[in-house]
Amino acid sequence: xxxxxxxxLERMGKxxxxxxxxxxxxxxxxxxxxxxxxxxxxxxxxxxxxxxxxQKVFEYLKRMGELGELEERRT
Amino acid sequence: MKFLDEYRDxxxxxxxxxxxxxxxxxxxxxxxxxxxxxxxxxxxxxxELLPEKITLIHGPGCPVCVTPLEMIDKALEIAARPEVIFTxxxxxxxxxxxxxxxxxxxxxxxxxxxxxxPLDAVKLxxxxxxxxxxxxxxxxETTAPATALAIFxxxxxxxxxxxxxxxxxxxxxxxxxxxxSPNCRVQGFLAAGHVCAVMxxxxxxxxxxxxxxxxxxxxxxxxxxxxxxxxxxxxxESGRAEVENQYSRAVRREGxxxxxxxxxxxxxxxxxxxxxxxxxxxxxxxxxxxFAAFDAEKKFGVADHHVEESADCRSGLVLQGQxxxxxxxxxxxxCTPEHPLGATMVSSEGACAAYYRYRRHDRQLAExx
Numbered sequence: 001x002x003x004x005x006x007x008x009l010e011r012m013g014k015x016x017x018x019x020x021x022x023x024x025x026x027x028x029x030x031x032x033x034x035x036x037x038x039x040x041x042x043x044x045x046x047x048x049x050x051x052x053x054x055q056k057v058f059e060y061l062k063r064m065g066e067l068g069e070l071e072e073r074r075t
Numbered sequence: 076m077k078f079l080d081e082y083r084d085x086x087x088x089x090x091x092x093x094x095x096x097x098x099x100x101x102x103x104x105x106x107x108x109x110x111x112x113x114x115x116x117x118x119x120x121x122x123e124l125l126p127e128k129i130t131l132i133h134g135p136g137c138p139v140c141v142t143p144l145e146m147i148d149k150a151l152e153i154a155a156r157p158e159v160i161f162t163x164x165x166x167x168x169x170x171x172x173x174x175x176x177x178x179x180x181x182x183x184x185x186x187x188x189x190x191x192x193p194l195d196a197v198k199l200x201x202x203x204x205x206x207x208x209x210x211x212x213x214x215x216e217t218t219a220p221a222t223a224l225a226i227f228x229x230x231x232x233x234x235x236x237x238x239x240x241x242x243x244x245x246x247x248x249x250x251x252x253x254x255x256s257p258n259c260r261v262q263g264f265l266a267a268g269h270v271c272a273v274m275x276x277x278x279x280x281x282x283x284x285x286x287x288x289x290x291x292x293x294x295x296x297x298x299x300x301x302x303x304x305x306x307x308x309x310x311x312e313s314g315r316a317e318v319e320n321q322y323s324r325a326v327r328r329e330g331x332x333x334x335x336x337x338x339x340x341x342x343x344x345x346x347x348x349x350x351x352x353x354x355x356x357x358x359x360x361x362x363x364x365x366f367a368a369f370d371a372e373k374k375f376g377v378a379d380h381h382v383e384e385s386a387d388c389r390s391g392l393v394l395q396g397q398x399x400x401x402x403x404x405x406x407x408x409x410c411t412p413e414h415p416l417g418a419t420m421v422s423s424e425g426a427c428a429a430y431y432r433y434r435r436h437d438r439q440l441a442e443x444x
Contacts (some may be wrong), residue, residue, distance in 0.1 A: 008333075009224065018076035025194065028220055028334040037078055039272060039325050042164070042214075043192025044221045046334065047272040047325045049078055054324035057298050061087055064094055 003034060015040055078324070082296030083119075091301035092124040095308055102128040103311050104260045105304060106253075106396055108246060109267035110137030110424025111295050117429040119297045125304065132260065132396030133429075135249055135349065136267050138214045138242075139166050139422035140394060143348040145382040146242045147172035150211050153240060153375045154180045154187050160203060162196040163211040165189040166422045171415060173382055193225035193239075200229065200237035209371045212241040217269045219243055219360055220334035223341040226362065226369050238371040241361055244347055246270050247278045248358035254286040258397055263307040265293040265300065268322035273338075275330025279318045287316045294322035341366055350384065350418060351391025388417035393426050400430040407431060 003026065005011040011026040015038065022040075026032055029045045038045035107113060113133040116122055122131050135141050151172045154161035161177070168177040168189065181187035186206075190196055196210035212222040222239065229237040246267060253259055266279060271292045279290045289310035293303030303321045310317060320326055338360070347359025362370050372378040384391075387405065392398045400406055400419070410416040412428055419425035 009227070009337075018079070025192070025221075025224065027224055027337075028331050030333065039269065041217050041269060042221045043194060044224070046217065046220065046269065046331060047327075050324050054078055056323055057082065057302055057321075058087075060302060061090055065090065 013038075013045065015045070079296065082294070082298040084298065088119075088121075088124065088297050088301055091298065091305055095124075095129065095301070095305050096126050098305070098312055099126045099128050099308055100312060102130070103262050103308060104130045104132055104396075105263045105265065105307050106132040106134045106261040107265040107293070107300070107303075108134040108136040108250070109265075109270070109295075110140065110422065110426070111269070112265060112267065112293065112300060113137070113426050114424055114429050115295055115297065115300060117426075117433045120433075121297055121300055124301070129304065129308065131304075133393070133399075133426040134264075134396060135253075135352065135394040136215065136246065136270075137394075137419065137422050137424040137426070138218065138244065139170055140390065140418040140425045141244060141349040141352065142167070142170065142213050142242045142418065143350045143382075144173060144384050145348070145380050146240070147176075148382050149372060149377040149380055150177060150240055151175060151180055152377055152380075153209055153371060154185050155183075156207070156375070159207045159209055160186045160188060160199060161209050161211070162188050162190045162199065164213065166424075167211055167213060169415065169421050170418045171421075193221045194228065197225050197228050197232070197234070197237060200234045201232065204236060206236060207374075208237050209375075210237075210239045212239045212243060215244055215246055215267070215270050216274045216338075217267075217272075219338050219342065220273055220331070223334075223337045226341050226366050227337060229369060230366060238369045238374045239362070240371040242347070243342070243360035244349065245344070245358050245360065246274075247282060248355050249349065249352075250282055251286075252352070252355045252358070253395060254282070254288065256395065258395070261288065261396060263289040263311055264291070265303045265307065266290050268292060268294045268299070268326055271320075271322070271326045271330065273331050273334050275328050275335075276318055276320060276326065277328060283316050283318050289316050290318045292318070292320045292322050292326050294325065349394070351388075351394050385416070390417035390419040390427065393419055400427040401434065403427070 037049035039047045200208040342360040343363045345361035389403045419427040
């Protein structure tokens with residue numbers, strides 16, 4: 001991601017969509033910096049992806065698996 | 076792509092599916108609100124991984140599909156005017172109005188242009204001072220921040236040749252309308268992740284408590300949807316009705332504050348008609364008084380058009396989750412994506428189009444039998 005514009009509402013960024021570069025407004029994600037991942041809708045970044053939270057799905061699966069094993073052992 | 080491919084892992088999806096099978100003891104109807112989720116469910120066959128007891132009902136969360144017929148007719152009338160450059164997201168062009176659609180207006184010489192972002196329409200207005208630029212502002216809370224900034228920029232630039240035909244809709248009032256209906260079969264919701272990225276999910280606590288329904292804010296990838304279903308089933312099976320957030324990598328409880336601030340500044344909450352459903356109070360956004368000069372309905376004198384909807388298309392029942400797309404007699408025969416009777420067959424997020432694209436073989440097999 002590269003960033004241009006000084007006024008927060010005019011801030012634009014180049015976003016890499018798996019190899020395709022597209023420009024998007026960063027008006028609503030003032031906290032983002034180069035290298036961040038964002039969710040983009042109709043040319044607007046709406047949310048910065050939280051990298052720690054992004055692991056939660058896999059942690060949930062892991063806990064589920066461990067619980068399942070425990071139960072199997074008990075029966 | 077990072078944060079995408081890893082959420083499509085088939086083996087992990089199976090693990091979620093097995094857990095859902097393990098914990099499900101009773102039949103449950105769960106509605107996914109968003110058309111993007113419907114598309115993913117049908118495309119990846121997620122519903123086929125679930126126990127028979129779990130029914131996914133496809134919700135009204137496709138903005139193109141719920142835009143009322145009379146709004147399409149207003150768009151057609153404005154787009155046909157010679158001084159107008161009519162701009163829209165691509166998926167609105169083939170939505171049938173009473174007599175024609177935007178694509179046919181374009182083919183007949185109307186200046187109709189597909190744009191990617193509402194800000195492109197503001198740029199067009201600056202570049203074409205002698206023309207009237209109109210943007211068709213259709214969408215949920217996800218799109219509202221984009222249209223709000225376009226209006227705000229046009230006001231700052233004092234553009235006189237820019238206006239917007241606005242058909243913005245809001246999700247929570249529609250959920251309440253569904254839950255209040257005597258035919259309501261919905262027992263739990265997967266709330267639309269990107270709507271909540273903007274608005275947060277505090278509004279849902281009231282809905283969950285009042286109607287005793289679990290609401291799980293859910294993302295759009297297969298693992299997101301499966302985890303959202305599992306979380307909803309766990310609530311249903313244990314008699315809980317809480318708001319939970321599966322999509323925490325993108326959604327914070329309070330949502331996106333700068334976006335909400337600009338939405339509040341530019342728009343006001345208004346009653347809105349939903350195609351196939353009827354008018355729902357406080358379910359739309361219209362321009363606030365300060366920005367009324369950018370209202371295309373007033374500018375082009377189409378505000379008073381009222382149109383009754385055709386009875387052939389049963390998209391209203393589909394949008395309310397009362398029938399599945401292939402249960403409509405016109406599905407795949409009188410109504411196809413090439414010749415749609417209703418918007419649910421047009422948009423990539425429409426339930427009928429998703430079933431036509433990914434499930435038509437099922438119907439053909441059923442007919443052959």
